Amino acid sequence: MKTLLKGGTVVSGTKAVAADVLMENGKILAVEPGIEEEKADVIDVTGRLLFPGFIDAHTHFDLHVAGTVTADDFESGTRAALAGGTTMIIDFATQYQGESLHQALNNWHKKADGNASCDYGFHLAVSDWNQSVSEELDTIVSEGVTSFKLYMTYDEMYMADKKIYQILKRLKEAGGIAGVHCENKGIIEALIEEEKANGNFSVNAHKKTRPAPVEAEAAGRLLKIAQVADCPVIIVHLSSEAGYKEIAYARERGQKVYVETCPQYLIFNEDVYDLPGFEGSKYVISPTIKKESDRQKLWELLKTDQIQTVSTDHCSFTTAQKAAGREDFTKIPNGMPGVEARPALVYSFGVKQNGLTVEQMCRLLSENPAKLYGVYPRKGVIAPGSDADLVVFNPDAKWTMSVDNQVARVDYCPFEGISVEGKAELVFLGGRLAAENGEVLLEKTGAYVARNRPMEIS
Numbered sequence: 523m524k525t526l527l528k529g530g531t532v533v534s535g536t537k538a539v540a541a542d543v544l545m546e547n548g549k550i551l552a553v554e555p556g557i558e559e560e561k562a563d564v565i566d567v568t569g570r571l572l573f574p575g576f577i578d579a580h581t582h583f584d585l586h587v588a589g590t591v592t593a594d595d596f597e598s599g600t601r602a603a604l605a606g607g608t609t610m611i612i613d614f615a616t617q618y619q620g621e622s623l624h625q626a627l628n629n630w631h632k633k634a635d636g637n638a639s640c641d642y643g644f645h646l647a648v649s650d651w652n653q654s655v656s657e658e659l660d661t662i663v664s665e666g667v668t669s670f671k672l673y674m675t676y677d678e679m680y681m682a683d684k685k686i687y688q689i690l691k692r693l694k695e696a697g698g699i700a701g702v703h704c705e706n707k708g709i710i711e712a713l714i715e716e717e718k719a720n721g722n723f724s725v726n727a728h729k730k731t732r733p734a735p736v737e738a739e740a741a742g743r744l745l746k747i748a749q750v751a752d753c754p755v756i757i758v759h760l761s762s763e764a765g766y767k768e769i770a771y772a773r774e775r776g777q778k779v780y781v782e783t784c785p786q787y788l789i790f791n792e793d794v795y796d797l798p799g800f801e802g803s804k805y806v807i808s809p810t811i812k813k814e815s816d817r818q819k820l821w822e823l824l825k826t827d828q829i830q831t832v833s834t835d836h837c838s839f840t841t842a843q844k845a846a847g848r849e850d851f852t853k854i855p856n857g858m859p860g861v862e863a864r865p866a867l868v869y870s871f872g873v874k875q876n877g878l879t880v881e882q883m884c885r886l887l888s889e890n891p892a893k894l895y896g897v898y899p900r901k902g903v904i905a906p907g908s909d910a911d912l913v914v915f916n917p918d919a920k921w922t923m924s925v926d927n928q929v930a931r932v933d934y935c936p937f938e939g940i941s942v943e944g945k946a947e948l949v950f951l952g953g954r955l956a957a958e959n960g961e962v963l964l965e966k967t968g969a970y971v972a973r974n975r976p977m978e979i980s
């Protein structure tokens with residue numbers, strides 16, 4: 523059966539135009555004004571924006587970390603994604619010490635396959651770099667895992683400069699790209715020792731131990747390593763103006779640097795760490811949420827196209843899990859949810875309040891991640907031949923974010939009580955209506971997507 527969406531505005535990265543969309547067998551057949559098709563199931567989408575299904579390129583589902591496991595696995599995490607309009611996620615398959623990349627990948631397939639309600643792919647987070655892992659890279663890339671994550675902090679994942687350089691050089695040969703978590707491990711450890719020596723074990727010590735220079739130093743160092751390796755890189759979850767300055771220097775010297783930020787850095791400031799009681803633990807993430815001036819700078823960078831993607835870094839823990847750090851802030855598992863909230867937050871705070879255009883929103887949430895992570899034009903655009911992953915977005919819907927209306931398996935919503943405008947009303951995955959007004963209608967029909975090499979984004 524064909525489905526015809528009539529009367530909407532089709533948004534791409536470059537324009538928003540009135541057009542109808544015809545879909546069949548999981549693909550988009552036609553996009554043009556005035557399509558007539560007797561045999562189609564016709565849906566009136568007058569007054570609605572039609573976005574290509576949103577892609578969240580930064581999730582951590584079913585991740586064993588900090589002595590626990592994230593509250594959301596692939597079953598609940600991908601349902602939450604779909605409810606908010608995200609039709610594809612890219613999760614971090616994590617290589618633990620002693621494992622090959624293929625072992626890590628198989629582990630993540632076991633977690634995800636058959637459980638996902640939206641489409642999914644994997645990045646590989648590399649923690650154990652050696653000769654045999656280096657030799658695996660070409661196969662891994664040709665098998666469809668074309669992006670990698672490197673951590674400049676965290677004991678279990680830390681990658682030293684020499685190895686970062688070697689990995690970037692190999693990625694250049696193999697045609698993959700690295701997203702890097704930029705924080706200076708040594709400074710963080712010293713600051714933690716200082717806070718504890720001063721008797722500060724509470725949540726607000728988290729922000730004191732990870733100030734902006736911690737991100738900036740690591741970003742600057744990474745970008746010089748990338749310069750020597752002559753390789754483009756992605757800086758993931760950018761949180762500070764100081765970090766951005768390092769990116770601007772690198773771009774001035776001609777380097778290709780892609781940047782991702784996340785809604786939490788755009789909506790909150792560091793005051794969240796001073797909330798009463800243990801409330802601030804909900805925002806214990808790394809990098810930390812920075813100052814108000816950083817928040818405003820990030821919006822400016824989005825508006826001027828200096829940042830290419832907005833992902834969530836969805837890494838959820840319940841309040842009971844967070845409570846592990848009641849007596850010692852370093853034991854609070856780092857991370858927060860966001861996979862279902864991102865589209866409405868970016869529309870409401872970005873398009874409605876901060877001067878982003880709908881085309882920019884489309885680039886940040888859909889087109890750019892599709893290009894950077896090798897799934898364009900199969901995804902990231904509403905065009906004939908593309909997957910019929912599509913969001914019918916009501917720009918006028920007013921609603922309030924709350925744990926009571928969220929799908930994610932967490933007992934709190936970090937955006938609780940925030941009123942937003944804009945909602946994913948209908949979400950189509952492969953041409954089938956998969957979610958409606960925040961309710962998931964189709965479960966576990968998501969498919970694994972092998973990805974191509976990154977496309978350059980201008």
Ligand code: URP
Pocket residue numbers: 582703806807808809835837856857858
């Ligand atoms: O606090 C965070 N962001 N946890 C998830 C892991 C990471 O660093 O991306």
Ligand code: ZN
Pocket residue numbers: 703758759808809
């Ligand atoms: Zn990270």
Ligand code: ZN
Pocket residue numbers: 580581582835837
């Ligand atoms: Zn992350």
